[in-house]
Amino acid sequence: MVNYTYYSYRIYWSAEDDQFVGQCAELPSLSWLANSQREALDGVVTLVADAMADMQAEGEIPPQPLA
Helix, strand or coil: CCCHHHCCEEEEEECCCCEEEEEECCEEEEEEEECCHHHHHHHHHHHHHHHHHHHHHCCCCCCCCCC
């Protein structure tokens, strides 16, 4: 199984949402909104870990890390 901690994560401020957004480059459809940068990072990493577990359970092959 691919180690999700090797993925590329990005945190940025969204004026539209008035919150920080956490995203994963390898799984761009996933994002997490939070009031702090740390919460956005923690949230998106947890979301990716859950998605990876679901993918594994379904026999799907997760994307390889970009780097």
